[in-house]
Amino acid sequence: MIDAVRPAVFAPNWPARLAWLGLFAYAIYAASILDFTWDRFVTGLGQGARFVARMFPPDTDPEKMRLMARGLYESLEIAVIASVLGIVLSLPIGLLAARNLMPAWLTWPIRLFIALCRSFHQVIIAIVFVKAVGFGALAGILALTVASIGFVAKLFAEAIEEISLKQVEAVRATGAPFMSVVMFGVMPQVLTRFVGFATYQFDSNLRNSTMVGIVGAGGIGGTMFAAFQKFDYDYLLTILLAIIAVIMLSEALQNWIKKLYQ
Amino acid sequence: MRDAPQQSAGAALQIRGLSKEYRRGVPVLHDVDLDVASSGITAIIGPSGTGKSTLIRCINRLVEPTTGAILFRGVDLTRLRRRDLRAARRRIGMVFQEYNLVERLTVMENVMCGRLGYISSFKAWLRRYPRSEIENAFDLLEMVGLTEHANRRADALSGGQRQRVGIARAVMQEPELLLADEPTSSLDPKTSVEIMELMVEIGQRRQIPVIVNIHNVPLARRFATDVVGMSGGRIVYRGPPDGLTDDQLKQIYGGENWLE
């Protein structure tokens, strides 16, 4: 009986170990660069405790609640309009960006446009629109629409690029016009995923709409920032809790929609 | 060599009054009594859903029995609590139908998982296994014919090879009892025979009892020293494989069409 050669086992994985070590070293380095000292942290904890204490109990003054409700409602409006507008626009834009359906001279500029829409944080886009069209909901709507296009159009284009072209070919072979080819060859394959993107984006817009108000683009963000600056921390807590509740509801709604479209 | 089953006094495993109800009032196992001798292959046969898998999983309590006692080397397994249960489990090796290997780990890592009941989590994480245990692992791999695959990922192997790794892992525990839940059901006929031969060899070398769930009756007849036939959650046959007549098989499985 010949003894097979026994390979070495559990050899230390040096690249992985170095990477972990590097990560650890970086964390220490970054912490020191950012001036994380222990005292700052401890003082901060004390401050934090005091801060949290001032937030409880949440303010339930009826006048303030009405103000908050209006702010939330405006955020909801912004989210709905921006989502619908963004999603509707993303359909053609995403379609035009699909490299397996469209020629290169068309897909490249469109993809660049989509990338631009995505690169900037919604807040930055919101600020730009506030400077352009003034304070209020319009800036928020435009900002979130742009952000929606950046996300939904990109994923939509990627989903189209992953479909089986055979089905598209089959529809084309029947002599159908282009829109029919899209509707019956492309869409059925990507519809479920598209619904997933759309619901995700609505949820994202809802979260962000509560925030663009901080820079003046409408919605409850403005109310919240005002409360913050006035040191009205218990009111701030009420607003935060309300926002969390709205988002949880929206998540539940999302799950329901996804089940419906499975 | 097919010996008659041993007397109770020499039994390694004694099951008394074992019942299991997954849903109240719907028992899957009815008051099962069983003695397993301290050597030889015991094959449990019977149709699907008759409680074979439940029975075998009650032994190492992957499934919790509803009532009954399971005495292994004098200790009632059903009464054990966490640490003692783990100590008992590491003396019982198990081989699974779907191999149950950790796909992304190497063959050697999977085999060494058999020692997890014996070393601390910390050492296991750092892979600081004693040299002697690694040598044992290699010996096992040699026995199952997989030495050159030691550093390959488990998901790169064929079904038969994976089952061998599963067997090596179980034997790595230095078990006093080997359980196998349909170990050949996912394998082709030739590989099935090889795996059964391997388990017979292990049972003989280590002088430990082997209990195998199997639905392939010819395989059971060929390799078992002792056959347990189950039907409807009860044992309806207990004896040597040659005592298994067609009538009894009909009683166990019902229907005639499947008999050759």
Place this chain on the structure above:
Amino acid sequence: MTTSGIDREWRRYTRGERLARFALYFGIVAACVVSLRTVQVIPEFLYDAPEQVADLLKRMWPIEWAFYRRGVHDALIETLHIATLGTILAILMAIPLGVLAARNIVPFAAVNYFAKLLLVSSRSVNSLVWALLFVAIFGPGALAGTMAIAFRSIGFVGKLFGEALEETRPGPIEALRAAGAPALSIFLKGYWPQVVPAFWAIALFRWDISVRESAVLGLVGAGGIGMAIDTAMNLFQWERVALMLAAIFAVVVIAELAVTYIRKRII
């Protein structure tokens, strides 16, 4: 056997489903209409908008590249540190929460629920709002920003990590239990190897998003390039603003390339 009782009409969805779908479409359209009617948008501003945007873009050109060395570079590096350190902290805190939220590892519903509640709360509060809170606690600067990114990311990482854990195959876990392995070993050798690819994908994904988010935290005083943007905007120095936006764009693109590269290497 007769066939008279079989409904021969071809329907894609059951009546209940169709009703629900219709309700959904109707709901969306209704929400849209209601919103459009009640949202306070001054029409003049709307018509003015393209012109205003064009005017703003004109003022941003030419980009003041020279300002980079002096005013932008350090802030940009600080932004990257905030994003990376914040993500690392978040991962450290999110792993235990993700484990607690996974039904197959911790089968106590109350614990799962509580962990999931924490994770949802972390996600629901925007990073900018977290930044505000931490500026109030720690004072302005990068510490507040890092904590904000960390706390915001916990929910994201924890939720996806918990879901990855719940999707692991139960077979290998059963085998390790049967071998008498202690709980920690079962986690290290049974669960962890199965979720490693997902873990790195989640971590990289979150880092990428955090880079974007860190850039704006400075607007509320939490450090990074956001503070420079805020100053420049208040002084109407649009060419500098344009420079900073371009710098952010470049960093985001580089981050995405880095993430794609790392993903190919380790997953």
